[in-house]
Amino acid sequence: MKSLQLKKYLPYFIFFVLAAIAFFQVSFYLHPGKYDLIDCFYPWRFYIGECLQNGQLPYWNPYQDLGSPVHADPSSGAWYPMVWLIGYFNGYTIYSIGFELWFHVFLAGVGFYTLAKTLKFNQSFALLAGIAYMLSGIFIGNAQHLPYIISACWLPYVLNFYFRLAEEKSHVHSLKAAFFLFLMITGGYPAFTIILFYLLLIFFFIYFKKTYQTQSTKELIEFISRHVLFLVYTILLSLVMFVAIYQVSPNLSRLGDFSLEQALYSPFSPQSFVSFILPLVSTTHTDFFNSDLSMRNGYFGLFILLFFLIGLFSKKPIQLKVLFYFGLFSLTVAVGEYLPVREFLFKYVPMMNVFRFPSVFRLFFIIAGILTGVYYLQELFNRKGWNKKSLSIGAMIMSGFFLIVLIVARLNGHLSLFTFVKNNLFIAAEASTYWQNVAFQSIVQLLFLGTFLFVLWKFSDRKKIISAIIILSITDLVIATQLNSPYTVYYDTVTAKEASANVSRYPKGFPKLQDISIEEAGHLPLIGNPFWQNMNTFQKQISAEGFNSFSFTSYEFLESEYPQLFSEIKKNKVLLLSDSILPESKLNEYKKDSLFKQNQIFLNEIDYIYLSQRTFEASKKDTTFLKEYDAAHFEIRTNLENRRLLTLHQKYYKGWKVTVNGKKARIFKSNLNFMTIMVPRGKSVVLFEYKNPVLKASFLISAASFVFAILLFLIVWLKEKIIHYSKENSIK
Numbered sequence: 001m002k003s004l005q006l007k008k009y010l011p012y013f014i015f016f017v018l019a020a021i022a023f024f025q026v027s028f029y030l031h032p033g034k035y036d037l038i039d040c041f042y043p044w045r046f047y048i049g050e051c052l053q054n055g056q057l058p059y060w061n062p063y064q065d066l067g068s069p070v071h072a073d074p075s076s077g078a079w080y081p082m083v084w085l086i087g088y089f090n091g092y093t094i095y096s097i098g099f100e101l102w103f104h105v106f107l108a109g110v111g112f113y114t115l116a117k118t119l120k121f122n123q124s125f126a127l128l129a130g131i132a133y134m135l136s137g138i139f140i141g142n143a144q145h146l147p148y149i150i151s152a153c154w155l156p157y158v159l160n161f162y163f164r165l166a167e168e169k170s171h172v173h174s175l176k177a178a179f180f181l182f183l184m185i186t187g188g189y190p191a192f193t194i195i196l197f198y199l200l201l202i203f204f205f206i207y208f209k210k211t212y213q214t215q216s217t218k219e220l221i222e223f224i225s226r227h228v229l230f231l232v233y234t235i236l237l238s239l240v241m242f243v244a245i246y247q248v249s250p251n252l253s254r255l256g257d258f259s260l261e262q263a264l265y266s267p268f269s270p271q272s273f274v275s276f277i278l279p280l281v282s283t284t285h286t287d288f289f290n291s292d293l294s295m296r297n298g299y300f301g302l303f304i305l306l307f308f309l310i311g312l313f314s315k316k317p318i319q320l321k322v323l324f325y326f327g328l329f330s331l332t333v334a335v336g337e338y339l340p341v342r343e344f345l346f347k348y349v350p351m352m353n354v355f356r357f358p359s360v361f362r363l364f365f366i367i368a369g370i371l372t373g374v375y376y377l378q379e380l381f382n383r384k385g386w387n388k389k390s391l392s393i394g395a396m397i398m399s400g401f402f403l404i405v406l407i408v409a410r411l412n413g414h415l416s417l418f419t420f421v422k423n424n425l426f427i428a429a430e431a432s433t434y435w436q437n438v439a440f441q442s443i444v445q446l447l448f449l450g451t452f453l454f455v456l457w458k459f460s461d462r463k464k465i466i467s468a469i470i471i472l473s474i475t476d477l478v479i480a481t482q483l484n485s486p487y488t489v490y491y492d493t494v495t496a497k498e499a500s501a502n503v504s505r506y507p508k509g510f511p512k513l514q515d516i517s518i519e520e521a522g523h524l525p526l527i528g529n530p531f532w533q534n535m536n537t538f539q540k541q542i543s544a545e546g547f548n549s550f551s552f553t554s555y556e557f558l559e560s561e562y563p564q565l566f567s568e569i570k571k572n573k574v575l576l577l578s579d580s581i582l583p584e585s586k587l588n589e590y591k592k593d594s595l596f597k598q599n600q601i602f603l604n605e606i607d608y609i610y611l612s613q614r615t616f617e618a619s620k621k622d623t624t625f626l627k628e629y630d631a632a633h634f635e636i637r638t639n640l641e642n643r644r645l646l647t648l649h650q651k652y653y654k655g656w657k658v659t660v661n662g663k664k665a666r667i668f669k670s671n672l673n674f675m676t677i678m679v680p681r682g683k684s685v686v687l688f689e690y691k692n693p694v695l696k697a698s699f700l701i702s703a704a705s706f707v708f709a710i711l712l713f714l715i716v717w718l719k720e721k722i723i724h725y726s727k728e729n730s731i732k
Contacts, residue, residue: 011130019103019106022477026490031490032496032500032530034144034488035294039532039534040547041075044534045076045086045100049083049088049091050509051087051630056630056631059632064536065548066673070631074241074550075189078244079186079699080150080183086099094499097146104149111154111157113127118163119375121374121378125374125377129371133300136300136301136370140480140484141296141297144489147187154184166223171225175229175712181193181234189360206318207223211223240699243695248653251552252551252552260347267334268334268362274438276298281441283428284437295359296359302448302476304473308370314375324371326364327372328368333345334359334365336358388456391456396453398449399453402446403446406446417436417443428486448475448476452469494529502529502531507540510628513542518571521536522536522570527539562591564594564596565587567596574648574649575647576647577640577645578600584608586602587602600671601676622638633690634650638683640680640684644679647675647676648688651674655691658677665678
């Protein structure tokens with residue numbers, strides 16, 4: 001019995017150890033993660049953690065782009081449970097963001113393993129599928145894009161429990177599918193959820209047709225009820241995210257004038273197909289790929305690719321058949337401008353016009369490739385009269401291909417690899433060339449194929465061959481991961497300790513701001529390696545700078561159309577006292593003649609007419625200062641000789657309310673983006689507060705739904721354990 005239990009949990013242990021080893025530079029905290037992981041997702045999560053530790057919901061980030069509703073940014077993780085757990089109990093550091101990366105890789109392996117088991121793969125082949133998935137190109141190439149990793153992690157869980165809710169008469173599976181879809185929605189990149197929606201829609205119609213034709217009316221109603229529960233509970237769990245996105249959507253450039261050119265940016269180009277067999281080649285710094293470094297790795301293992309190609313036309317069960325064709329279709333979308341498919345989806349399919357990077361579609365091809373390849377291998381080994389012929393011929397053909405590649409490399413003078421191996425491996429070597437990478441990895445792949453052919457020749461026992469394939473696949477994928485990781489996973493020139501020290505010297509919480517201009521706040525001394533974007537979150541200074549695709553249309557418009565005005569605005573501090581008002585109709589005139597001044601306030605026509613009927617007068621004795629602030633309020637003290645206009649250089653956004661000496665005051669939208677109010681003479685206490693009762697109510701509903709789900713799953717698990725032990729005792 002103990003041996004059975006050990007065998008049951010062994011795959012989970014393998015996934016955990018393998019994720020830690022394959023990403024050991026990050027998992028053992030030797031080096032920090034790379035690019036956006038450090039420059040975007042780390043500072044955002046760092047800020048969210050500070051909000052939670054200070055007893056606040058993560059509503060508003062004042063430091064970046066002169067304020068933004070961080071709670072409405074799908075990439076921030078503001079409502080993602082793991083972010084809350086890490087942020088509240090530990091706070092985000094270089095180490096915890098690294099942990100979040102590799103731990104999701106581990107969970108992805110487990111999820112794909114359970115999906116494969118649901119699809120009738122036996123344990124060994126499900127293990128092989130899980131390993132190939134967790135170390136595939138999406139996890140290595142897009143390691144910097146944490147929401148991509150989170151989406152790819154939870155997607156197999158959603159598919160797994162969707163298949164079970166569709167086929168089994170249990171509403172618990174509906175709740176589980178909803179729960180994991182909620183994790184995708186709150187933690188992942190929206191594009192994957194949108195694509196998954198259409199895949200699930202296809203499966204729904206297939207299962208509905210089958211149920212309608214073969215089952216009774218009662219069973220059809222039960223089938224529909226399970227789907228309704230899945231949909232409703234997903235909405236309840238994700239309600240806070242849906243409300244936040246709905247509220248912010250009128251302000252976003254991504255949901256407004258989003259162009260086809262943007263949607264086609266950075267595809268998985270046909271040139272990137274070389275990564276299916278030679279992933280190291282995708283790291284070369286060349287325009288050859290016509291795509292970002294992170295978007296051109298599609299590797300899922302040399303042997304899985306071999307099995308996929310051999311089993312391309314083999315018979316498949318309905319779920320695999322749908323995933324196979326959906327994967328092939330996704331590949332035609334992933335190439336972006338090279339085929340008209342992505343453009344067609346952009347123009348005619350709802351929600352396909354709100355995200356960039358056609359390369360995201362490659363994930364669904366990777367899923368199809370792994371499942372198709374491993375399923376073929378399983379079917380081959382399950383045959384009574386099986387033989388090794390197809391595997392041997394396939395391996396020899398692939399070996400011949402690599403030999404031809406090496407001959408071409410030799411003719412191009414790139415087979416002398418001693419210096420390359422000595423100086424350019426396992427580091428981000430910009431000096432390495434396309435053909436050097438081709439030649440080196442072709443040799444590595446030939447060694448793997450040679451070993452595989454030896455195993456086929458030497459052994460006849462199926463179990464030994466399967467074990468050898470798993471070991472070879474692990475070795476292949478770990479080596480491929482390590483070769484690519486310095487380029488896309490971690491900074492090899494900076495230690496995690498150094499990166500952590502560079503952040504830890506800055507104040508925590510919401511300290512007093514330096515008495516400097518917005519422009520100066522954007523040009524403070526650098527934090528140090530490897531940081532170079534969004535540093536104001538650590539420096540605790542309100543800045544006009546920010547690196548984020550979550551951008552307000554009005555803010556982009558101000559930057560691009562009125563750069564002179566924007567430049568003058570940045571000469572101010574966070575607070576501005578002014579008495580100079582102008583209508584927005586004057587903007588183009590002032591732009592033409594360069595008449596902008598830093599104390600000018602441009603207002604829409606209605607507000608201008610209203611305020612122009614009041615008198616404002618400046619005095620050198622007037623003072624204003626920011627007493628305190630946090631994620632939901634700014635408390636300002638003023639002492640004025642006469643009535644004046646006070647501008648808080650934070651974005652004008654629904655939810656902000658203001659009181660002056662305890663009385664409600666009107667907020668005017670100034671200079672296209674900011675919040676301006678009238679302040680009377682004398683001493684005043686001005687309080688800007690972010691109040692969003694609809695969002696707060698939706699958060700409470702989502703939180704209650706989450707807690708209910710966790711308790712229910714715990715009860716079901718305990719019930720299953722009790723039944724299991726009762727059966728064991730009855731057998732004894």
